[in-house]
Amino acid sequence: MENKTTKILLGHGSGGRMTHELIAAVFKKRFSNPVLNSLDDAAVLTPKPGRLAFTTDSFVVNPIFFPGGDIGKLAVFGTVNDLAMKGAKPFAISVAAIIEEGLDISVLEKITDSVAAAARQAGVLVATGDTKVVERGKADKIFLTTSGVGIVEKNINISGAGARPGDSVLINGTLGDHGIAVLSARNDFKLRSGIKSDCAALNHLVLKLLSKCRDTHVLRDPTRGGLATTLNEIASSSGVGIILDEKDIPVNGAIKAACAILGLDPLYVANEGKFTAILPAKDAAKAIAVMRADKLGRASRIIGKVVKSPKGVWLNTVSGGLRPIVMLEGEQLPRIC
Amino acid sequence: MENKTTKILLGHGSGGRMTHELIAAVFKKRFSNPVLNSLDDAAVLTPKPGRLAFTTDSFVVNPIFFPGGDIGKLAVFGTVNDLAMKGAKPFAISVAAIIEEGLDISVLEKITDSVAAAARQAGVLVATGDTKVVERGKADKIFLTTSGVGIVEKNINISGAGARPGDSVLINGTLGDHGIAVLSARNDFKLRSGIKSDCAALNHLVLKLLSKCRDTHVLRDPTRGGLATTLNEIASSSGVGIILDEKDIPVNGAIKAACAILGLDPLYVANEGKFTAILPAKDAAKAIAVMRADKLGRASRIIGKVVKSPKGVWLNTVSGGLRPIVMLEGEQLPRIC
Numbered sequence: 001m002e003n004k005t006t007k008i009l010l011g012h013g014s015g016g017r018m019t020h021e022l023i024a025a026v027f028k029k030r031f032s033n034p035v036l037n038s039l040d041d042a043a044v045l046t047p048k049p050g051r052l053a054f055t056t057d058s059f060v061v062n063p064i065f066f067p068g069g070d071i072g073k074l075a076v077f078g079t080v081n082d083l084a085m086k087g088a089k090p091f092a093i094s095v096a097a098i099i100e101e102g103l104d105i106s107v108l109e110k111i112t113d114s115v116a117a118a119a120r121q122a123g124v125l126v127a128t129g130d131t132k133v134v135e136r137g138k139a140d141k142i143f144l145t146t147s148g149v150g151i152v153e154k155n156i157n158i159s160g161a162g163a164r165p166g167d168s169v170l171i172n173g174t175l176g177d178h179g180i181a182v183l184s185a186r187n188d189f190k191l192r193s194g195i196k197s198d199c200a201a202l203n204h205l206v207l208k209l210l211s212k213c214r215d216t217h218v219l220r221d222p223t224r225g226g227l228a229t230t231l232n233e234i235a236s237s238s239g240v241g242i243i244l245d246e247k248d249i250p251v252n253g254a255i256k257a258a259c260a261i262l263g264l265d266p267l268y269v270a271n272e273g274k275f276t277a278i279l280p281a282k283d284a285a286k287a288i289a290v291m292r293a294d295k296l297g298r299a300s301r302i303i304g305k306v307v308k309s310p311k312g313v314w315l316n317t318v319s320g321g322l323r324p325i326v327m328l329e330g331e332q333l334p335r336i337c
Numbered sequence: 338m339e340n341k342t343t344k345i346l347l348g349h350g351s352g353g354r355m356t357h358e359l360i361a362a363v364f365k366k367r368f369s370n371p372v373l374n375s376l377d378d379a380a381v382l383t384p385k386p387g388r389l390a391f392t393t394d395s396f397v398v399n400p401i402f403f404p405g406g407d408i409g410k411l412a413v414f415g416t417v418n419d420l421a422m423k424g425a426k427p428f429a430i431s432v433a434a435i436i437e438e439g440l441d442i443s444v445l446e447k448i449t450d451s452v453a454a455a456a457r458q459a460g461v462l463v464a465t466g467d468t469k470v471v472e473r474g475k476a477d478k479i480f481l482t483t484s485g486v487g488i489v490e491k492n493i494n495i496s497g498a499g500a501r502p503g504d505s506v507l508i509n510g511t512l513g514d515h516g517i518a519v520l521s522a523r524n525d526f527k528l529r530s531g532i533k534s535d536c537a538a539l540n541h542l543v544l545k546l547l548s549k550c551r552d553t554h555v556l557r558d559p560t561r562g563g564l565a566t567t568l569n570e571i572a573s574s575s576g577v578g579i580i581l582d583e584k585d586i587p588v589n590g591a592i593k594a595a596c597a598i599l600g601l602d603p604l605y606v607a608n609e610g611k612f613t614a615i616l617p618a619k620d621a622a623k624a625i626a627v628m629r630a631d632k633l634g635r636a637s638r639i640i641g642k643v644v645k646s647p648k649g650v651w652l653n654t655v656s657g658g659l660r661p662i663v664m665l666e667g668e669q670l671p672r673i674c
């Protein structure tokens with residue numbers, strides 16, 4: 001840029017010349033596509049016919065870079081996954097950045113590279129965006145808010161209220177990787193573990209699953225609050241009970257060890273590349289086969305079942321008891337996404 | 338809420354029980370509609386046929402309450418207006434909040450009330466949302482990011498690149514009110530003026546205008562960077578020149594006085610309820626009549642014309658000279674929106 005600053009200044013959020021230069025040098029260069037490049041206040045898109053899925057999430061993860069990902073990748077995949085969880089095919093996202101004055105422009109470039117790569121991987125257009133800058137000490141480096149739109153085809157009706165007694169509860173892999181990876185990247189906990197975030201775009205896998213198992217009732221990604229909280233939401237919305245089998249819940253050894261040291265339960269730790277699918281028991285084997293055939297579903301398994309009663313979520317423990325699994329209380333891991 | 342706290346705590350952003358209670362007590366209560374109430378990760382909507390307009394903006398205005406508005410109203414109207422500026426009929430918005438730990442819940446309630454009222458006024462559904470909480474000192478009270486979707490009808494083709502030599506440049510009222518209102522609300526400048534932000538939803542007026550003047554070429558709201566920056570964007574995208582008549586540019590007396598004291602030029606001060614329309618000169622009188630018939634357009638007037646050359650933006654001053662009007666340099670008023 002003309003003024004050769006290497007740091008974000010308040011002027012980069014002015015809407016004037018510096019904002020335009022930053023958008024051209026950092027964002028437009030990396031996200032380039034005909035819709036975005038018009039730089040009008042709104043993008044105009046021509047989606048395929050169908051119902052429209054629409055979602056938003058803010059990302060305040062700390063630190064902004066962590067093993068297996070960064071805030072940019074997380075923001076794109078998080079939004080893409082929220083659309084996929086309604087059975088939608090995501091087609092465009094928006095990216096709004098709130099930046100703390102003084103952030104290195106090289107850091108912004110690295111995050112923008114990551115957003116662009118993640119969008120390509122997920123197959124979505126970055127259609128529109130916004131940049132604001134606040135004074136030093138009024139934000140923490142960078143916050144991203146991504147929104148997304150996707151198309152839901154006919155006959156797809158996925159909802160948190162759709163679980164039915166007799167359904168099987170599936171998961172596409174191990175629990176707790178994202179939360180522990182972010183925690184391990186913080187200065188106050190240095191775990192020598194090689195643990196990586198599971199941060200991934202689930203839309204391709206989910207659409208494969210839906211093409212084979214149209215009668216899927218619920219899809220939900222257990223992010224903040226973990227699988228325990230997600231299943232409580234589903235049990236409550238659907239008015240059913242969910243019984244998990246502890247022995248079937250997949251958790252990596254390193255995550256188990258880290259959780260034991262930190263006093264955490266993997267059922268409550270955030271995931272960013274996992275989803276639970278709830279579908280009729282008769283379709284479960286077929287679903288597992290489809291999921292295992294994808295690299296994001298190699299460790300897929302049936303972890304439980306939906307029952308009429310007892311309501312709520314229960315864990316059939318390895319020691320033989322039935323333990324209630326409630327929603328996450330308080331704050332376990334602040335700023336995990 | 339059960340735990341009776343009057344302040345936002347980190348736990349309210351956990352995704353667990355406290356988040357659910359906050360969503361139920363604050364957001365769901367005020368935004369209630371069937372789409373939002375499902376509380377799934379994405380909303381599913383059935384828009385009318387047409388192209389889809391999609392936009393996003395983050396709001397970091399300081400202070401969060403100012404004469405004539407607050408961050409909630411600003412966020413809704415800002416997003417609705419960005420859609421309207423593409424000729425779209427807005428139908429749904431998302432609201433994502435990043436909240437600083439310690440914010441009074443009563444303040445959040447007041448802002449949420451304001452979002453709900455603004456959405457009703459603009460005729461849009463709050464379809465989906467997100468809440469994150471960061472530690473005290475890692476944000477400034479509350480930041481909102483709103484995204485929106487709208488439908489663009491056939492034969493409507495509005496773009497910043499659409500200005501043609503011979504077109505007239507119109508504005509729907511006085512300049513600079515929002516920027517000076519926010520500034521006057523800051524502790525460091527106490528202006529005794531009664532100046533209020535012009536913060537308004539322009540979509541109804543714009544759709545009236547388009548129904549009468551289908552051949553409108555450009556619509557743009559001069560927010561950050563003011564009218565000067567907006568017209569520079571348009572002149573550059575369209576490859577034309579724009580000549581403004583200083584005597585025709587409407588600025589309230591109190592704004593003129595405040596700008597003179599503060600060394601600001603109203604052409605560069607942010608507006609939140611103004612738009613410029615650029616359309617064939619033959620349609621200008623009809624457009625002005627439509628605009629003046631609406632309460633948001635009483636002071637509408639023609640302020641200039643589009644020329645083939647000179648390129649760029651020029652002010653025909655009251656003293657008879659032609660002064661170049663460049664894009665805003667640096668940062669004039671940080672965190673004005």
